[in-house]
Amino acid sequence: MVPGQVIAKRFSTCSQVDNIELLVSPLHYSRAIKTNQDLLPSTPLSRLFTDDFWGTPLTHSGSHKSYRPLCVLSFRLNYLLSGLEPGPYHLVNVVLHALVSALFALLARALLVRSPLSAFSAALLFAAHPVHTEAVAGVVGRADLGACLFFLLGLLAYRRYCKYRDKRRYLWASVAMATASMLTKEHGVTVLAVCALYDVCVVHRLHPKDFLQVISEKSYGPLREGLLHLLGAAVALLALRFHLMGSQAPNFSPADNPASDSDSLMTRTLTFLFLPAFNFWLLLCPRWLSFDWSMEAIPLLTSPMDPRNIFSACFYLSGVKFLFHISRTLTKPCAYSGSAGHCNHRLAGKQACSCYSYRSKQSVRTNSGSKNSVFGKYTTCCSKNFTSSGKCISNGVNNNNNNNNCGYANGHHRTGTANGTVANGGTHSFQAVTDCQCHAAVIMAIGLLVIPFIPATNLFFYVGFVVAERVLYIPSMGFCLLVALGFEQLYKRQEGLLRRRILFGLFLGIIVAMSVRTVRRNRDWLHEENLYRSGIPINPPKAYGNLANILSSQGKKTEAEWAYKKALAYRSNMADVHYNLGILQQEQGRYEESLSSYKLAIQFRPRLAMAHLNLGLVLGILGRKEEAAEVYRHCAELDSSGLKDPKMHETTKISALFNLGRLYADDGSYKEAIAVYQEAVKKMPEHYQPQSLYNMMGEAFFKLREYEEAERWYQQALRAKANHIPAHLTYAKLLSKWGRPQEAEKWFLKAKSIAPNDSSVYQHYGQFLCENDRHLEAADVYLRAAELAPEEYEIIFNAANTLRQAGRNTDAEHFYQLAVKLKPNEVTSHMNLGAMLHVNGKLQEAERSYLEALRLKPEDPITQNNLQKLRNLLNQKKMHSRR
Structure with missing residues (x-):
């Protein structure tokens, strides 16, 4: 037997090049941008008006019911211009905030026509308020920015209508802007109520007891016209909204809004009464801000003895007293000429x-x-x-x-x-006009503060959050007006220039402090790691869980595992954290630990499809194929109703069938595999990308030698995705096996042109060349593959084989040595290295390689035979040397 004759070949099979995504990254990518199919040019524009903010059909039971087509349209335009590059998205947000600040300055100037300093102070405070950081720095905060922009345009248009009643175009423009505001974010529709408040309480200064006169008195015709248009628009928009969401309220996780899940009426009442007071405190003192206020970030108020109830009581008593004072001003004589004309x-x-x-x-x-x-x-x-x-x-x-x-x-x-x-x-005395103006501004400030916030109070329906800072973007306009009016009143009551200067300095100091806080908060939003670290004092379980995802993506596995366990120490039933911890353990080869983590994730969230899928993958790796098949089948039958991300859930179910079929194919049960693949094809949703499934179907038919059927499925895969590299390679291998080598080579070269830096392309093309006895060409192709993937054992090993077949023995020896370093316990590498050294005349080194191969596999007859030949040769050389 010639030395080196038994060198083993380990070329990759076709199934190993089909890179379907089996594991989901632990990072929580933004569903609104990165995984939202509605941003893609291939998605019809009409889908924007039937899907929710996250790209899920509104009628689906798992839809969040957040209907914001104009906001998604702006994201789509961003995507067309710059793809997923984050800079342009943030730039648009900043520009929107600047426009909103300018419009708010115009509104404040109109309401405070005789107090330009107060108007400027209100606008400055709004522009710099730290609570706006989330809305501006967070890309999804664009919904609040856009809604506020249309909100202000609608309100300003209605003011023009109040000034020129015969110019109904301002009224229609106001309704149109209200519609746009609602289509950007739901609570934008409240601008209609603010317009009504302006007309009734500022323009007409009607007391509640006079409202009935509006219906009967002919002289109130202009007011009735405006109110009827506003009321009709509100009813129509809300009816349309309710119809589009499938006449169903959204379902939220108990962790999103724990109070809504409480069985105690007292707990729900006390907590929901406290939350508006807490939101007002965030506006007043934005010292503690967080990216997420869910879970137990704000503990439930379960007893009347909770000291936080005192704060709630003070807040509401102050509000009632304030409203009573405003109501009294509506009964007093007032001469007001100015803002409304x-x-x-x-x-x-x-x-x-x-x-x-x-x-x-x-x-x-x-x-x-x-x-x-x-x-x-x-x-x-x-x-x-x-x-x-x-x-x-x-x-x-x-x-x-x-x-x-x-x-x-x-x-x-x-x-x-x-x-x-x-x-x-x-x-009129200047004081009388000023007082009337002040009362009108206060009324509008209260309206702007309270009315847009009502949808977030859980008063009419439960919402999917506890506190959301971006929701305060529109209400903060009313807060800023109140602060500016309070500053004005204090300023006027001070006697002496020094006192006024001190007060002005204090107010300027507040603005500076707010600006500094905003700058610091923007630094938190600059990087995800900073953002999640900043949230640890407020919401430690959520913050540690997200921080762990970031650390894991950075390769800091030890720190990431510590953060995951820290999150679970605060809240042990977080299924997502158990799942992500399982991924980390799986990546490190700690399969038994990852099994435990996936099982805990499933225990706390039985319908977490990705946990089932990865559990099946790990069981397959451990050789427990029957259990893996059972898990895959169970995953494929999970119900998706009421889930937040039904698209990902349905995709995962098809992936489970894909892997179940692959499990059968690996065992040689190709007919069973085809049956499962066909089931997956039948059940796959519209958004599923089928190219990998079609490709595996083709490979199963290929193994059964049903070449025509295999070709049909390969072509289906290429039609589904024209640049799908695995389909190019498997189709080329089919053509080669089918006796059509010229067509096969065209597909290999096409794959090479599409993915010039994909090592698998060169690996399979090199195999094709070897099978056609073009060893010199194959050697060059494999060298390129090894250059692209120097740590890939199979490529290095096969490159060595090909170089040997091309007669480049020195290069072959070098690559076998590299293969031994990559996998020192792989017996085939030592055996082949020994054979190559044997051929190259390096007998002592060849003996050491053979002995290492026998240490790993003592009874291997081929290695024993080669070693015996080597020692015979050594003995012959010794005998010659003695002579």
Whole structure:
């Protein structure tokens, strides 16, 4: 026997090149961006209006019911321009925040027309508030930014409608902006309620006891028109929203909102009463901020004796007292001309005399000959009986007679008196106008603070969070207005320039402190690791779990395992953490430990499909194939109703069938494998990528020598994904086996052009060349494969075999030595290295390699035979040397 003749070959099989994703990375990628199929150009645009924010159909029981098509559309545009590059996404968020801040400054300036300093202070505080960091720095916070942008545009448009009642385009624009706001994020629809509040309490200054008059009094026609449009739009939008979500409320995990899962009415009530107070505290003192407030970040209030109830009581008592004070101001006389372009008079328990400028101002001459501006062509007044000096025409027609101007006589602005008469007396006092303006601004501030927050209070339906800082983005506008108004009042009451300067310095210090906090919080959001570390004091189980994912992705496995166990020490029933810990242990080859982790994950979340899938994979690795098959079958039958990510769940179920079929194929049961693959094809959802499944189907038919059927499935795989490398390689191998080598080589070369740096392409192409006795070419191809994958044992070993067959024995020896270093306990490597050294005349070294091979496999007859030949040769050389 010639030395080296028995060198073993270990070329890869076709199944080993089909790289379907079997393990899910422990990192929680953003479902809204990275795994959302609705961002892809291949997805029809119509899907944006039938799927939720995460790309799940709204009618699916597992849908989150977050319907935000305009926000997803903006993500899709970002994807078209820059793919998944994060920079442009964040840039858009920053630009949106700048636009919102500018619009809020306009609103504040309009509401505080006589207090530009307060308006500027409110806008500055809004722009710099730390609680906005999540909405701006977090990409998914764009929903809040966009909703607020349309919210402000809708409110400003309605203000224009209140000024020019005959220009209904402003009313329709307001409704359109409200619709856009709701389609960007759900609570944007509350702008309709804020517009109604503005019209009723600021423009008309109606007291609640006067609301019935709006229905019957003809003079309230303009108000009725606005309110009916707002009410109709609200009903239509909410009905549409409810219809699109399948007339079903979303299902949330108990960990998302623990209070909603409590059986105790007292616990639910006390906790839900505390949460708005806590949110207000975050606006007031944003010292503690977190990326996640779920689980026990805020412990439930289970008893009336909980001291936090005192804070809740103080919050609500203060709010009631504040609202009572505002209600009283609606009954007091007020002259207000400015922001809405009209005058309002509350006449001691009677109706308001309200004048509305329907068009533009007109210049008229008074009796004294002076020229004054009065409001336009039509004037409607709410009161019919006034003195002749201030007579209002009830039919709304202004004859350009000085006596027909409500609130104006002889060119002077009049005010109502307590007894219901209109007094002569020149211009309103500056204080009266300022007080009226202040009350209106306070009303709007309260409305902006409270109304947009109502959907998050769990009052009408449960929400999927405890506290979410980004939800405070719109309500914070009201908070900033209140702070600015409070600062203004304190400033005016200070006597002396020094005191005012000190107060101004304190307020400026608050703005600076808020800005510094915002900068520091942005640093937390700059990197995921920083973000999760910052959340440890507030929500340790969630923060440690996410931190562990980041550390694991960075290769810091020991630290990651410590973080996983730390998270479980706080909350032992976190299925995701058990699952991710199992992945880490599996990657390290600690299969028994990973089995325990996967089983715990399944125990705490029985329908966690990925845990079942990986459990089956580990059982297969351990040779427990019957158990693995049982787990795969159970995984494929899991129910997906009510799950947060049904698409991933359904995909995992098909992957379970894929691996079950592969398990049968590895045992040579190709017919059983085909039956399972066909079941997977029948059940696979629309979003499933089938190319790997089709490819494995083709390979099973290939093994059964049903070449025509195999070719059909390979072509199906290539149609599903034209650049699918495994299908190129397996199809080429089929053609080669089928006696069509020229076609086969074309597919190998095509795969090489698609993936020039894929070592598996060169490995299989090299095998093809060897099978066709083109050993010199094969050697060069394998050298390239080894260059691309120097740590891949099979490639290095096969490169050595090919170099030997090409007659490049020195190079072959070098690669066998590399193979021995990669797998020192692999007997074949030592045997082949010994044979190559034997051929190259390095007999002593060859003997050592043979002996190592026999140590690993003592009874191997081939190695014993080669060693015997080697020693015979050594003995012959010794005899020759003695002679």
